[in-house]
Amino acid sequence: MTRPTTLGALRATPHQHRSVKEELRTNLVAALRSGASAFPGIVGFDDTVLPQVERALLAGHDLVLLGERGQGKTRLMRTLVGLLDEWTPVVEGCEINDHPYAPTCTRCRRLAGELGDELPVAWKHREERYGEKLATPDTSVGDLVGDVDPVKVAEGRTLGDPETIHYGLVPRTNRGIFALNELPDLAERIQVALFNVLEERDIQVRGYLLRLPLDVLLVASANPEDYTNRGRIITPLKDRFGAEIRTHYPLEVSEELVLIRQEAQLAAPVPDFLLEVVARLTRGLRESPSIDQRSGVSARFAITAAETIGASALRRSALTGEADPVARVCDVPGVLPTLHGKVEFEMGEEGREQEIFGHQLRVAVAETFRDRLRGLDLGGFSNRFAEGSTVETGELTRGDELLDQLGTIPGLAKVLERLDLGDAPSHGEVASAVEFVLEGLHLTRRLAKETVDGVTYYGA
Numbered sequence: 001m002t003r004p005t006t007l008g009a010l011r012a013t014p015h016q017h018r019s020v021k022e023e024l025r026t027n028l029v030a031a032l033r034s035g036a037s038a039f040p041g042i043v044g045f046d047d048t049v050l051p052q053v054e055r056a057l058l059a060g061h062d063l064v065l066l067g068e069r070g071q072g073k074t075r076l077m078r079t080l081v082g083l084l085d086e087w088t089p090v091v092e093g094c095e096i097n098d099h100p101y102a103p104t105c106t107r108c109r110r111l112a113g114e115l116g117d118e119l120p121v122a123w124k125h126r127e128e129r130y131g132e133k134l135a136t137p138d139t140s141v142g143d144l145v146g147d148v149d150p151v152k153v154a155e156g157r158t159l160g161d162p163e164t165i166h167y168g169l170v171p172r173t174n175r176g177i178f179a180l181n182e183l184p185d186l187a188e189r190i191q192v193a194l195f196n197v198l199e200e201r202d203i204q205v206r207g208y209l210l211r212l213p214l215d216v217l218l219v220a221s222a223n224p225e226d227y228t229n230r231g232r233i234i235t236p237l238k239d240r241f242g243a244e245i246r247t248h249y250p251l252e253v254s255e256e257l258v259l260i261r262q263e264a265q266l267a268a269p270v271p272d273f274l275l276e277v278v279a280r281l282t283r284g285l286r287e288s289p290s291i292d293q294r295s296g297v298s299a300r301f302a303i304t305a306a307e308t309i310g311a312s313a314l315r316r317s318a319l320t321g322e323a324d325p326v327a328r329v330c331d332v333p334g335v336l337p338t339l340h341g342k343v344e345f346e347m348g349e350e351g352r353e354q355e356i357f358g359h360q361l362r363v364a365v366a367e368t369f370r371d372r373l374r375g376l377d378l379g380g381f382s383n384r385f386a387e388g389s390t391v392e393t394g395e396l397t398r399g400d401e402l403l404d405q406l407g408t409i410p411g412l413a414k415v416l417e418r419l420d421l422g423d424a425p426s427h428g429e430v431a432s433a434v435e436f437v438l439e440g441l442h443l444t445r446r447l448a449k450e451t452v453d454g455v456t457y458y459g460a
Contacts, residue, residue, distance in 0.1 A: 003087065008117030010089055019215050020084070020129075020175055027083045028057050036283045039079045042072060043259045044250035057083070059241020062218040064200055064233070065090045065185065069300020071247040073221040074170040077132070077179040080219065084126035088175065092120035095167050096174040097129070098210065104212055112443070120450040129176030131169050135186035141193045144168045145203050162428030170194075171203055174257045175215045183220040184232050191237045194218070198240035224294075249286060249299065253279050255304060263303045266310035268317070270327040271432050273372055277332065278305045280364035283342060290356045292344040301342045308335040310394060313428075322398040326428030328435045329458060330395045332361060362443055369440030372418055381437050382446055392460035393437065397455075399431030403415060 001063070004010040018026070032054070039050055053076070056063045065073040069347040091098045091108045098108040098122050112119050141147070149166035168201070172180055182184070196202050198218060202211050222233060238244070250256040256279035258271075264270075282302040285291050309327045312335055315324035337358045345353060384406060386392075392404045412430070415437060416422075420431045438458045441447035450457045 003123050004089070005121055006110075006117060007115075007119040007121060010100055010121050015089065017099050020177070021057075023085055024057050024080070024083045024217065025060065027085070028054060031083070038083060040075065040082065041262065042076055042079060043262065044252070044255040045072070045076070045247070048251075048445065049245060049247050052243065056243035056245065059242060062240070063243040063245055064220040064222060064241045065245050065247055066222055066224055067247030068223060068294075068296030068298075070296065070300045071249055072299065073247055074179075074181060075133075077177075077181075077219045077248070078130070078420070079131045080177050081126050081218070082133070082174070084129055086126055087123045087280050088126070090124050090175070091209070093123040096171045097124065097176065099175065099372070127263075128181070129173070131173035131176065132179040132181065133169050134181045135183055135278055137185060137187055139186055139190055141190055142166075142168060143387060144170050144190065145193050145197075146171060168203075168357065169199045170216065170218075171198055171212060171214060173216055174212075177217045177219060180218070180220040183222045188232075188234050188395055190236050194237060194385070195240065198237070203260065208273065210268075225365065244437055249296070253283060256282060256299075259299055260302050260306050263299075264306040264310075268310045268313040268325040268327060269422065269428070270306055270310045270313070271429060273368055273436060274304055274309065274329065274332075276328055276368045277329070277364045278302050278309070278371075280367050281305070281360055284360040288356065288360060290346055290349050290352070292346050295344040299344055301339060304342065305332075305335060305339055308338060311335075316396055316398070320396055320398050321402075322428070324399065324426050324428035326399065326426065327397075328399070328432045329365065329439045330393055330397070330435060333358070334395055353455075365436075366443040369436070369443065373415065373440065376414060376418060377411055377417075378437060378441065378446075380412065381434075382441060384409065385458070385460040387449060388460050390457045392455060392457055393435055393438075394455045399428045402431045403427065409434070 004013060022373050028038055028100075036055070039045075042050065057080075065076065067073055078205070089100055091100050091103055091111065094103075094105060094108050096105055098104055100119055103109050103112050125374075133144070146165050146168040149163055152164040152166070176407050197214060197216070201214050203214060218241075236308075242406050250259060254278065257276055260279060279302060282297055282299075284304070285301070286293065286298045291297065309331045312331035313325040313327040314330075318324055337354065339357075340353055345356070349356065391402070412434070416425055416430065416433055419436070421433060425433070438447060439449075442449040442458065448459050450459075
């Protein structure tokens with residue numbers, strides 16, 4: 001559809017001027033009534049966080065999201081853009097996105113007086129109406145609100161001319177959504193500059209007699225104040241936010257699994273049961289007394305682990321010529337040391353990091369093994385070792401080599417069915433399932449295991 005390019009043409013359409021919060025409210029109500037997802041890609045918040053966010057938006061409140069690292073706060077803030085109208089009119093060339101019906105800056109008011117219905121109109125997509133700033137200690141008031149532009153002064157304008165102002169990020173997001181990440185990191189004297197934005201909905205720049213009624217939704221994220229040493233949200237600023245919403249990690253293993261599938265970019269296939277092991281490992285670390293739970297275990301831990309396990313399978317393929325690289329249980333222990341930096345251990349646990357990771361991994365594999373293969377007759381696997389034979393495997397053992405050592409295994413088809421590997425699994429998937437069963441039998445004390453120089457031997 002051709003969009004109007006002048007004020008007069010815009011007045012001839014049914015378009016109505018709404019504030020950004022009215023816009024968000026109307027579109028959210030429409031989404032709720034239609035049953036459509038208003039927050040695509042957000043996992044595990046359906047019954048906890050999202051209802052609170054919806055109430056805050058419907059009430060027209062600015063909000064702050066409190067939660068440990070890697071809980072999806074930034075992702076949630078960015079999905080709010082989808083609740084804005086796809087296109088909105090602005091005065092062409094306006095730095096702060098003035099609406100043609102109600103211009104507020106000096107330049108746009110002057111143009112509206114001079115041009116009348118010929119005032120040029122441009123259109124902005126909703127993706128252009130979102131601004132985001134990571135709050136760092138060196139952030140200034142000028143960055144957020146604005147300051148005098150020395151270049152404009154040098155061009156001949158006087159210091160008293162309001163058009164010498166260079167607008168900051170907040171006014172440049174006028175008629176949109178402004179997100180401030182890690183709000184406590186912002187110096188307290190800078191937080192004071194946000195008072196007027198949140199309450200009086202305007203800004204003040206140096207000594208100018210300037211009042212810009214801003215139309216903006218302000219969303220901030222923060223870590224819980226009771227353990228952050230970097231700063232705090234000052235009390236008057238907290239009071240000006242309409243809603244304070246606490247986020248959390250996925251409450252169920254199934255939700256963690258959905259998140260991993262959604263976010264991980266895998267270099268080689270990683271079977272679902274192995275992703276479930278990663279999800280249970282992440283959950284186990286979050287519940288472990290050896291881990292500093294005030295810091296948390298980010299969802300990025302699980303995502304990175306899954307990606308690295310896939311990369312390990314691809315590495316095996318490159319080194320051994322394996323034609324069908326699929327991740328196996330043997331790929332997991334080798335990637336854990338690279339993830340130490342994502343977890344903070346309690347005082348007194350120094351030197352035990354690998355031991356703690358190893359224990360949690362064994363628990364995760366055993367739980368997944370019991371959950372997936374409970375009640376299944378695995379005698380075909382254990383009988384293979386009745387006469388004292390062994391099977392050799394490892395991260396550089398090809399899948400076909402592993403399968404050749406075992407030969408035909410009674411009951412394998414039922415195992416593959418339980419592990420959701422389909423009617424025609426590849427050799428790599430079969431090898432992954434077989435190794436998972438061998439590890440599960442070992443962890444349930446039905447099979448011995450020994451690892452020497454990176455090579456694992458399963459036997460009677």
